[in-house]
Amino acid sequence: MIEIEDTLQNGVPNVTFKNVSFSWPGKNEHVINNCNFSINKTGLWMIVGKNGSGKSTLLKLINGLLIPSNGVINKLANIGMVFQNPDHQILMPNCRSELLLNINQNLSRKDISNKIDIALNKVGLAGFDKRSIHTLSGGQKQRLTIASSLISDKNFILMDEPTALLDSSSQLAVLEIIKGLTKNKRNPFTALWITHRLEELSYADAVAEMKNGNLSDWQKPFNFQYN
């Protein structure tokens, strides 16, 4: 049986997989194999795992791009996505127009401008609203994709190796921004972050490994062992 619920009642997320399996069309083996886990608190959750272990597939199941072959996915969250390469998701020529794409168009002009200023400020891009995308660094572009999620009131952001293309100072900036957002008690926020960069795990509230189509139990970063 396949069943997906998608409603948002408050800022605290609940994403739960119950016996979820998924195989790509034409393939017999399950990439995701009877997978069970739950994310039911705000915070920064990180997943590691070998190439091809199914991490990106898992994110696509969470955001509804893929439908499970079996099992149940319950989603109580307003879900956004940040990809490894921001050039793959930024569509407009400057920061303001990119954010306008993602904002509730029923707001007044004044509220729209305020929201744009607040979102840019939250990601350390205050004053960048008129900047052309081609003048931004990779790290600034990645921060703009986070601002796009914020401005569309997402409270759960899926991040697929968001720092893989960034140098260490931009990596740190993105990590600090996401960590700060997840600690903001007034606007509960959650990130599920896939990484191969093990030094990032110390920022996580919980870490799990994707292996054999399943996710291990969540652990504190200092308890987590990965071979």
Ligand SMILES: Nc1ncnc2c1ncn2[C@@H]1O[C@H](COP(=O)(O)OP(=O)(O)OP(=O)(O)O)[C@@H](O)[C@H]1O
């Ligand atoms: N569109 C697709 N069609 C068929 N098979 C796919 C497709 N996308 C991914 N796969 C296969 O699914 C498996 C898991 O891929 P996935 O991208 O989820 O792994 P991953 O853990 O994210 O890998 P990486 O760390 O390299 O990004 C791989 O065997 C891959 O070849």
